[in-house]
Amino acid sequence: MRKILIYGGTTIVLILLAALLFIQVKGIPSYPVEKPPITLNTDSASLARGKKLASMLCASCHLNPDTRQLTGRPMVDAPKEFGEIHAPNITQHKTYGIGDWTEGExxxxLRTGIKRDGKYAxxxxxxxxxxxxxxINAIIAFLKSNDRMVAAADIPDQPAKPSFLTKALTNTVFKPFPMPTAPIPMPDTSNAIELGGYLAKNLECFSCHSADFKSNDFLVPEHSEGYFGGGNKPLNEEGQVMxxxxxxxxKVTGIGNWSEEKFVKALKSGIKEGEPALRYPMKPYTELTDKEAAAIYKYLMSIPPISNKVERSPE
Structure with missing residues (x-):
């Protein structure tokens, strides 16, 4: 009986080691690639909307402070558990950027997380x-435009070095999202809570302000652990947990006692009552209108409160 247990235990350990080795060697998984049809509107209003959204979504990672273009940069503020991360060049350069990517690619x-070579992002x-x-079409139109932010820049990418955890998660938990099977309409801008929810989810505010990046649910954001309850642990540029x-x-640990005016000012300017409200990696959303910022506030006031006291990192 003892020999059977020893053999059985040894077999389990060997299977586990083989699985770990397989994940390490396989790395990030690949999937079939599609090129869905897309028709872009490239009028001035669409391009302006695309730039506004890209400035809040893409620029936070891809904007290089030296080039002032979306040439990528080392992501020193990303949790170290994910490995060594470099945001790639997404300018119109045909070799180093996405200049020869089709709009469908x-x-x-953006919809699924699958790159043109099949690798999962x-x-x-x-x-x-x-x-x-x-x-999303406006963002793509902007990325394919002649705006200086995305003009072809001859700057090679630095390949990322994903950690074993990233490889394991992308082979088990994190999977590509399905392409939508029906049109996704714009929110009703006359409904503040609907508009605010749309912005809070699609600007990925919930991703940082919920409990943990690893437990976020991007298909049903409300199912994310600790939805908007805070406590996630991004880093600043010095590697300090924020x-x-x-x-x-x-009302005790959240923003239940904040006024709409205070929230809008903090979100758009980064200031509250004469002191900094936002610190890197969070930056002011200067691109938002007062109406949009107020809508986010109204949406946050409508979600269930969570009692979670988060200690602010020292300056």
Whole structure:
């Protein structure tokens, strides 16, 4: 009996080691690639909308402070557990950027997380499975435009070095999202809570302000652990953990006692009552209108409160 247990235990250990070795060697998984049809609207209003959204979504990772273009940069603020991350060049350069990507290939990546070579984009890359067709098309139109931010830049990418955890998660938990099977309309802008929810989800505010990047649900954001309750642990540029604050309407540990005016000012300017409200990696959303910022506030006031006291990192 003892020999059977020893043999059985040894077999389990060997199977586990083989599985770990397989994941390490296999790395990030690949999937079939599609090129969905897409028709872009390239009028001035669409391009302006696309630039606005890209400035809030793409630029936070891909904007290089030296080039002032979307040439990519080392992601020193990303959790170290995901490995060594470099945001790639997404300018119009045909070799180093996405200049020779088709609009459909960009759409497929943004919707599903699958790159044109079939590789899955790791969990730290923004994916937009719920964004309205009009908005995601505007982003793509901007990325394919002649705006200086995306003009072809002859700057090679630095390959990322995903950790074993990233490889394991992308082979088990994190999977590509399905392409939408029906049109996704824009939110009703006359309904503040609907508009605010749309922005809070599609600008990925919930991703940082929920409990943990690893437990976020991008298809049903409300199912994310600790939805908007804060406590996630992004890093600043010095590698210091910056726990995200609780944005639920809890009156003790959240923003339940904040006025709409205070919230809008903090979100758009980064200032509250004469002191900094936002610190890197969170930056002011200067691109938002007062109406949009107020709508986000109204949405946050409508979600269930979570009692979760998050201690602010020292200056």
């Amino acid at each position: 960009i759409l497929f990546l 790791p969990p730290y890359m923004a994916k937009l499975p719920l964004m309205a067709d009009q908005d 726990p995200t604050p609780n944005l639920t309407p809890d």
